[in-house]
Amino acid sequence: MFFHIVLERNMQLHPRFFGRNLRENLVSKLMKDVEGTCSGRHGFVVAITGIESVGKGLIRDGTAFVTFPVKYQCVVFRPFKGEILEAVVTLVNKMGFFAEAGPVQIFVSKHLIPDDMEFQAGDMPNYTTSDGSVKIQKECEVRLKIIGTRVDATEIFCVGTIKDDFLGVINDPAAAA
């Protein structure tokens, strides 16, 4: 789920950047530092949408760096248990498949794939129904439900299921082509 929230961060800036463009430098450094990071509390920071305020800079002893407290608005993405997501399949193996929804990696175990879908090994490993009408392979898009999340310092890993109503393949570029 996406949220638009305000976060705060202390930015350290080298004196080199002091000058007319200080603020621009600060913002671009903030973007570089923050966007794409992940925290267990807020999830992934997707994009900074605005700066609320930049506090007074404090010169740090010994290093000449200056610390600015910056409040910024950002869009964060955090998956929740029970959430329905659309994701792109990135890897299929005999244990199930991995899919990605933006920065989040989701694993769908073969136990959580409908029983009528069988694993087909080969050049393009995939899960196919017995009649061959539905095929899950790399690059195809699936709708899945998250049943569990694990939050590390640097990533969020989810386990999902497609064994439920209205879940499964929603678009298969390979088949369409």
Add this chain to the structure above:
Amino acid sequence: MAHHSDSEDDDYSYEDDDDDSEFDEEEEEPRNSRKKRGRSNPDSAAARGKKRKPSGSIFIEDDVIVDDDEEDDEDVEDGFIEHGEADHRGEEVVHRQFHEPTFRSRVGAEEYLDFMQEKYSKPRAQYDDDDDYEGGEELTAVDQQALLPSVRDPKLWMVKCAIGREREVAVCLMQKAIDRGSNFKIRSVIALDHLQNYIYVEADMEAHVKEAIKGMRSIFANHKILLVPIREMADVLSVKSKTVELARDTWVRMKLGIYKGDLAQVVDVDDVRRKVTVKLIPRIDLQHLADKQEGRPIVKKKAFVPPPRFMNVDEARELHIRVERRRDRMTGDYFENIDGLLFKDGFLYKQVSTKSISTQNVTPTFDELERFKKANENGEIDFVDMSTLFANRKKGHFMKGDEVIVIKGDLKNLKGWVEKVDEENVLIRSDTKGLHNPLAVNEKELCKYFEPGNHVKVVCGTNEGATGMVVKVEQHVLSILSDTTKQHIRVFADHVVKSAEVTNGVTKMGEYELHDLVLLSNLSFGVIIKLDNEAIQILKGVPGRTELVIVKHGEIKYKIEKRINAKDRNKNVITVKDVVRVIDGPNKGKQGPVVQIYKGVLFLHDRHNVENAGFLCAKCSSCVLVGGSNSAADRIVDSFSRLGNPKPPAPVPPSPRRFQRADSAGAGGRHWSGRGGRGHDLLVGAYVKVRMGPFKGYRGRILEVKEKTVRLEHEARIVTGKLSPLHTLLVARDAIADVNENVATPSQYNMGSQTPLHPSRTPLHPCMTPMRDSGATPIHNGMRTPMRDRAWNPYTPMSPPRDSWEDGNSGSWGTSLLYQPASPMRTYDAATPGSGWDSSTPGRNYSDAGTPRDANAPSPYQPMTPNSASYLPSTPGGQPMTPGTDLDVQSPDIGGDAETWLMPGILVNVHKAGENINVGVIRDVLPDGSCVVALGDRGEGETVMAVQNEVRLVCPRKNERVKIVGGKHRGLLAKLIGLDGSDGIVKLDDTLDIKILNLDSLAKLAHA
């Protein structure tokens, strides 16, 4: 029986103490049988008039049953019971002894038990009447207390007897009591099964005991008789409740025979005869059986234990083994009888004694249960028997808050949460309406409950320690997706707990941890990707293919802890944690953060890669740093090939410097005097900052300069930072910057216009150090998230600000890129000081870069010319570095230099091109720097010649003997007594002084 009765009077004449010589082992049996017969007459027991405490009698009664049990195989007494059997064999009687020719039914035993009970209830009743024992039928707790022995009661004495004769002695004493009558003063004798070597005698006085045991052969009369303290008396006779009730379907393990350790399931229990029928997976050698039946000679192979396999009757028939199909009279089941063994559904049904199975800590593994399941073919494991698995649960199995499900009884399938654990009972709270909360449920009726998506940790079994997410729940079996291996593990719900933590199963084993870079005993290296109970799985550092080895702990030589950098194809410096993409080789297209770097081989962790825990290894030259600059190659000189990289990177032609180095060693070398000479002395007093290694960031004044080290004075501590020659120089460059500020060296003349580049560069110089810091530390840290270069994020490292920093500072980048790679191959550089020197000479540097702005720069060869005027200016502010002085003091004797590194007697790794790395001992160092190495740990192998750059020191480990090969103490022998980062704490042999030296200046000493 008849022949026993003849002799009994003679045998047991206790009157005469000397007679006991007639006692010997063979007589035990008739004696017992007689005793039993005596017991079987209720009157006789009462008539004995022997006063017994109730507890004692209970014990003896028990004993008697045991006796009975043990004998009945051979006991002639069976005759009388067979009558009973003939008459009373009823439907409800279950037969278990399919292959015993003579057997006794339960009826016989029950009858027997009945009158035993009758018999013993009588004296008890008398007791209650006669004595002032209160309480009647049901004893209350208070009454129980009153029964405890007091000081007025007879005491218990512990008497030592021969091992194995405890029972015999007790029975003999009983016989003696019967024979002697009232003048035999002891009250009772107790022999405990679990207590060897001693019997207890109950008597009022020690003298009575002594008298009673007098003359008995199995008793050591001269041994001291010990009084049992009153408090402990009750314990002597309290029966330990270790007897686990053997119920049907219980899982047990066999203790003896070829089935030892095998899992078995109890099919039937005979409590009276202490026998159980178990179901096993047979270990039968059919061929052997066939041979036996046909009377062929049998070769005895003792060591061979056939593997467990289900019996296939057809197969047996093919081998002409006689298979009889019989119906069991009682159960109505059909059994296949092969050579006296009973089989059903492929399982062997075997009757064994309860003593030969163990019921404690059985904990069947998943595989074992699966095998049992396989045979009955109708799918699911019968989880009724799960309850027996739970019997072996640890104490405190359930914790408050655990989610549980009831598996037995009326409340079956009720889910709830543990509120409180109270010994056996667990109070649970459930959501179900209409139930009063909390409910007390027996622990055995509960099982933990998990739902898919739960993150759990395995707490027992083979997968202990692993964590993962539940993906499937099948009754009590969970499928877990392991966090590390991304594999499915199947475990019992009971063996896991909910956990937020993420571990990889075992993450540490001895000194090695998961993902450590280690050197193996065959001198190959790799990253630990999996730790098992015993085995360590290693992904070897062979770029281009996946080579996995499983090794034991001992096969690892040591952990490689060096922090090394490498360069990617575009000469970007790769450090650990940088994200790189593989652009060549079998792993092409993979991408991930670098976990380890060694010898130009990168170990990446690609989270999309499911194999090898996501690890793969690649050559650094076939990787590109994600977000790195491609133009780096234009800007900087490639010193790659010189740095020992096995494969010169494509964009830059193999530099001519390889040969040039030889030049400098030969021709140029002449002018270069010893590096420890004056050139370095110029550094003394300069303010420098350490840029690498454990002291990175420290500033200080140079106190002393040696071959490879400079000694810095820091406000807080004096450190000896060992720096490679390149490094020394680079520190010197820093020093220049700093010197400009601090010491105000008149370097301004350099800032003139000698080269177009320099004016622009030099002013930047003071800024260079902090900026590198800013690039390397705080900003970098922020950027070290794996996502930082994901495509979806448009602002990742390629963002303009950063680039502009870099661009604004190409000079500093050039240098930094130049020196950083120096460290991985430090030995190499060190061994060739001359070349190391010139590589860092700025003049060379720029000319190699071949950029137009260097047009005025001196030619690379000019620095060789002493006092080259054109050269001087090119050193940015670098008086200390002025080649002129350097060249003057350089010693022409490279060999002498090499000596600082290589000394006879030390252990080295010899790596010749195209060969494996071999360990060897330096026997001699030749003046030209090459050395004579005797291969092998102790130098027992063949002797080879090795050039310096083919030889690398073997890093010593703690408590090993070392030789100091660099620094002030060069040449001394010492013992490495500790490690501290990249420093080693050594104790010198001569002075016993403790010194802290850089590990690189320590070489492992070969065993004498």
